[in-house]
Amino acid sequence: MDSKRATVRDLRRRNRSTLLSTLFFDGPLSRFELGQRTGLSAATVSTVVAEMAEDRLVVEAGLVESDGGRPRVLLRVNPTYAHVVGVDVGETGVTMELFDLALTRLAAHTRPLPPPRPAPALVGPLIAAGLTELLDQAGVPESSLLGIGIGVPGTVEQGATVRVHAQAIGWDAIAVAELLGDSGVTAPLFVENGAKTQGQAEMWFGAGRGARHAVIALIGSGVGATVITDGTTYRGSTSSAGEWGHTSLIYGGRACRCGAFGCLEAYVGAEGILDRYRKARGGRAIPRPDEQSQLDFLLTAADRSAPAAAIIEETVGYLGAGIANLINLFNPERIVLGGWAGLALGTRLLPDIRRATADHALRHAYDRTSIDLCRLGPDAVAVGAATLPVEALLTSGTDPRTRSRLQDAQQNA
Template sequence: MEPKRTTVRDLRRHNRSTLLSKLFFDGPLSRHELSQLTGLSAATVSNVTAELVEDRLIVEAGLVESDGGRPRVLLRVDPKYAHVVGIDVGETGVKVELFDLAMTRLAAVDHQLNSVEPDPAEVVARTADGLREVIEAAGVTESSVLGVGIGVPGTVEKGTRTLVHAQTIGWDAVPLPTMLRDQGIRLPLFLDNGAKTQGQAEMWFGAGRGARHAVIVLVGSGVGAAVITDGQTYAGYSSSAGEWGHTTIVYGGRQCRCGARGCLEAYAGAEGILDRYRKARGGRGVVDTDEQAALAALIAAADTSKTAARVLDETAGYVGAGIANLINLFNPERIVMGGWAGLALGEQWLEAVKRSTADHALRHPYEQTSIEMCKLGPDAVAVGAATLPVAALLDAGGDPRESPRSVA
């Protein structure tokens, strides 16, 4: 096969993408700095930034003194150019957040779900309601929304139709975008696994920034991971890579929600932690039907209850052993732990996680790895989902609505 020829149009898009991305992540910058940082000629930078200003994608952001010459004009991406929405479809609720292009949160709503195995129709209804609510609360128009990113549990199959496979909550080939269209949602939609959207958020703005090889782990009701290799999220053959929670930690062990036995999720996911505590107390556990509140109560009880402390110490051990597997498999320079349950365990058990990791990982790659908590907190999945339409903008070097790459 002959290599694809690079056209003038391809080069123009590449240059626009390069400069727009540099301004988004590192701006404000002067044209001189843009030329130095990107390797593009001063003439190219001048021409392309003039186009981006004309398109209203970038604006002037003040002046900076130069060495002996006139002050240089600083440029930045215009936060008011458009808005993006990030949606975290969890197993206990749907979180919807609206941002400007500086990723400043302008509105947010959180709708609880009636079951940890929510019916897709209920999720769609909550998602559609939340989307309309944040647009109204922020006082923006629907036409200003660049796109809607959605982080979901399970695997996102992208083909002629986008389908969500979430075996642990009973979803099999759920056509989520089509269902949202049926609810009257006409905005561009971008779907990905929630662990992967959390991973992109932490790589862009949080604890993963600056790393080229990292694993961002999510410990919540379920357990997952985003594997970053050379700056790119590893998707696998059908985008199901990163199902860390369904790697086997105990052969023939506890029954997992997926149907297998011994999965990490059955020991380190919130449901597994609470169930292990109940069994350790002869069937008596924390009296609270809300999973997040129940785990918080268990953690509080660890100060006075040896059983609670032992279950949480064991949980840290399981998480550490699971992280050791990631280190041995992928040799990352950084591991970042997030997810609401991971945050709840937090710094109090991080040292125990590190000790367990050291006990189970190969010494040399372990010594090259840092393990730390995520920086974006419980909003990381929604923030990462909101970056999906932003990534389309940066990749296209312009408004993706003019040449859509959304999933539906």
């Protein structure tokens, strides 16, 4: 069915990849433990580790004392082997962060973008300029860059040329590689939907750690989800899977900005919630400057105002039904609720949300799913983007910088 040929060299690559990955996520570990966890023989662990140590990809990290017997040497991924940059292209600004290989933040900055529709041609130079500044700031040479991950709002179609469809900022089928085409940036680029990078960050370092099947449900002004199946982000056939916000919750209900009616987003997205609240107030504006504080206002008001409480209660019900749909369809072991609005609702109402979910989900699946809150917050988009080059390194076991050259060579052949 799948036509992946397998040579004996692929074997090595794969073993290298599993060893590197276990070291990255569960390290530091000794060679002995590595053998146990991966099922590989001590001999193989030894030779492969030696190879990676030769490349300076893996370094020693102290000893474990023993009660008699040779002490185990701890190994870990070398944080300074290379660096990665994560870029969060938002609707109003671009945040860039520089990390070492262990994803420790070394430098960061944010540049505003002219709203509402920043021309793609503008973003390229902005990133290029921001990049050199970032590198200068941390004293990291550009040659040390493993890659640059870019999180964008909108769907990203992976393929020969990566194309971005971001209706939110008016990008239609933009080829990202061209944005940085002539700016002299040579590091490999990895582009992905911002919600998906945020979800990946949550999976690697947040509430998703260790889960093989999970859904990261993100609620901000809009609503999206990242679906993790078997440890990897599910993309579907054209990378637009997980559009949870635009599933029908109330057939023929409120108009949604996607053009359809009754979408979940129109009910539990911050904009939808506040709009409903405004209507309940007889059209009076909510006396706060921005969406976040308006939602806070609503949540506080719910303690004393019946209409506000009703809106919240409804919202919790809708959200529960929406989450139940995720459970019934994907049967994950964990749901992680995030996004700024998701966190605002969740921190105060998680038990209610759980109850509402139970009312709508099938018992069997619900009982086997935990519902937790995000641990990283919306600024995790950049970290998540930065994980992309690291992921490429881990899954291939080889440096994407050299690999891309190889791929080019193969394509020319």
